[in-house]
Amino acid sequence: MREFFKYILPLVLIGLSISLVIVMIQIAKGKRPERKDEANQAVLVDAIPAKVDSLHFSVYSQGSVAPRTETTMVAEVAGQIVSVSSNFIAGGFFRAGEVLLQIDPSDYETGLLRAQANLASRKAQYADQKARSEQALKDWSNLGRQGEPSDLTLRKPQLAEALAAVQAAEAELKEAERNLQRTRIKVPYDGLVRSKLVDVGQYVSPGTPLGVTFAIDRAEIRLPLSNSDIAFLELPSATRLDKAQRVPVTLTAEDSGNGGQWQAEIVRTEGIVDEKSRVVYAVAEIADPYAVLGMSDQAELKMGTFVRAEIQGLRVEDVVVLPRSVLRSDNTVLIANDERKLEIRPVTVVRAEPRFVYISSGIEGGDMVIKTALDALIPGTALMISGEEPMPSAAMDADAEEAVATAGIEQ
Secondary structure (H helix, E strand, O other): OHHHHHHHHHHHHHHHHHHHHHHHHHHHOOOOOOOOOHHOOOOOOOOOOOOOOEEEEEEEEEEEEEOEEEEEOOOOOEEEEEEEEEOOOOOEEOOOOOOOEEEEEEEHHHHHHHHHHHHHHHHHHHHHHHHHHHHHHHHHHHHHOOOOOOOOOHHHHHHHHOOOOOHHHHHHHHHHHHHOOOOOEEEOOOEEEEEEEOOOOOEEEEOOOEEEEEEOOOOEEEEEEEEHHHOOOOOOOOOOOOOOOHEEEEEEEEOOOOEEEEEEEEEEEEEOOOOOOOOOEEEEEEEEEOOOOOOOOHHHHHHHHEEEEEEEEEEEEEEEEHHHOOOOOEEEEHHHHHHOOOEEOOOEEEEOOOEEEEEEOOOOOOOOOEEEOOOOOOOOEEEEEEOOOOOOOOOOHHHHHHHHHOOOOOO
């Protein structure tokens, strides 16, 4: 046993060490590490092709739908309300001239009869005075008197007084007729009732509010516009309301239940600059918003709906529309040229919006505009566009070929 540890074990350990060294050398020769050419490595980026187009600018605003005509009805005569139309309720639809409320007409019917009788009496008195005047002229002629008779002889003052009484009676009659008409409360348009303030049996006096109604033939939306927005619009003036100057507007409402969309027109501007917000209000108009008058086939647009407006702006020719994120703070964009090298290209910006930027020069159609944010901006950097086949490269150096051959890859 002592001989084994003294002579044989050392020989075994030496043999194992030699075998291990040989194996490690063979492994090192068979798998040499690949060397990457960092200088020629391309940077992977996302890019989009530039497209030249002609279009209308769009300007965006928002506002609430409001009636063009709204009326607060008040009583013009005193009396008790004796009847109320079934349509005189909040949200009730009525036609032009429909009687919504009826005030007790009894006293006013009596007043009308009294005025008619008074007029008849005044007319009889005028006829009597006229006959007396004509008779006085005949008597003057029959007596053979010379010259013209005086006004007193011809009873002209009495005749004028009687005529004035007739005219006063006619005015009283018209007033009585109007008072009787005013007992029937109506408005001269098709509309809806916004609020009802009185009911049957209530006594009202002149000036008592009865309710609020609005017309449904037209609705309006006040759209605030800044100076930068107005620069891209051709708006109608506050004083000229020609139809040829109207600007198309597309309205959308996210809370309408079905994501409704409506076509409207800007018909005027309010002609003043708001002192607090420094904006100008343009007024968009939509016909028949409730779609009940046969003037429109669009969906119903309720009053008070908050809408977003896309206003058609000025037309521009030959511009490139890109995402706003590609424009750098110094008005340059990154381009992958035909050789897929990085270029920093200065551009002329016509308009910049939160989402898009419109460029008139500096980019040609088909240029690949880089969307990826790059940390090191070195012109001439090799690029590889995502989704695009790599461009052919120069022949590999000897070490690369050897590494590929060793790995068993076909060239």
